Amino acid sequence: MTNDRSAAEGRIAASEVRLPPHVLLEGTSGRILRAALLLFAERGFHGTSIRELALACEIRSATLYAHFPTKEHILAELVRIGHEAHHAQLMAAHGPDPVSHLRAVVRAHVLSHASYPLLAVVANNELHALSPDMASQALLLRADGRQLLTDILNRGIAAGVFDLDDAFLAVTAISGMGMRVASWYEDGLPYSPEEIADTYATYALRLAGADL
Amino acid sequence: MTNDRSAAEGRIAASEVRLPPHVLLEGTSGRILRAALLLFAERGFHGTSIRELALACEIRSATLYAHFPTKEHILAELVRIGHEAHHAQLMAAHGPDPVSHLRAVVRAHVLSHASYPLLAVVANNELHALSPDMASQALLLRADGRQLLTDILNRGIAAGVFDLDDAFLAVTAISGMGMRVASWYEDGLPYSPEEIADTYATYALRLAGADL
DNA sequence: TTCACCCGATCGATCGATCGGTAGAGTCGC
């Protein structure tokens, strides 16, 4: 494998490691996770060697194994943090009716991807590198979030406030456009994460056929 | 690296190698590209060894180098095919006004991702594994497609048929939701690629604030 | 005989992971 940088534009625009405030990554384990977050996001799990990772956090590769049993466990921890933080944000979003609820959930969904793009990219794009066993919890959280969106849309359809044949394709469209935000968001854009989240929430409501 | 299958759900749902009809992949080179398309889509470029690839097309690993100078060139060829096919579809989509044009372009965009999901996943998600030199052409095609969408939206905004503050976020949303289709589409769903493309085109028009 | 195609054997490099052992801070009996 070559050592030169790959095409940065191809994978992720952001480059600053940022984590949800409640996630405290202290000490050497935290340094490892922060360095791994950046490298896995830019080069992928299989594209990052433990020596490159060790170099990035200024320790020897042997020391990594004093903190994590395998390389895969490092990815698993990042995937866990990412999915749990995202899921918690989704579940904390509420609204008195399907329209307000959908707006709040999409806002949370997009805000999570725009605020922590590296974490979202690793959690979403590198999940396949985990064994089925280590990936199962994240897949459950993901399915749960998708179910939340499906329920909101179905309630809105039943109440006549959404104009959709069924919920499935709208769920894929709304969650899909939000997930992609993590790939192109970067600091310095003329839009804050909040502005993007608000705009996307409006897009989602329009897409669902809500009267605005 | 372990040999057991990874979490299939995490990366791509489809598993049947399918290519645009005008792309003829004959002979051993074609077998290599078809096998690489499946493996790179499922496990990623760095997660696939040349021995696994050779095994999949029933040749020895040394024979690979009679057809491609390096492993990277195999990926580069798939990325080229994917981006050129997608770009050609976008450019062939026309409409007499911004609304019809947007509908046609989104339809083509989504149809391309739903019809050839493996190709789309490899072209989009593995582009970063190419050296900047080999990735540059694909990035140009990608930027060109994005510009097409931007122009259509700006024309519609100027004509008063779209209700958007500016085009940028709508471009990211529309192209993003279409790209994600490649990750979840699979044969056997109760929606054909055409139905998905039509529905997404309607979503895009609603999202843009067009009167329907 | 030529030529396209393919392969067994093997290269040096790098992979993830393991080992015995060191440096330093804290703790204990005395």
Added chain:
DNA sequence: GCGACTCTACCGATCGATCGATCGGGTGAA
């Protein structure tokens, strides 16, 4: 106060396996 002990954190050296890639040679049709 002081040596002996323990514990945590770390590292140099190295393991067997696998990586991408190379080379000389074999095989069959023209």
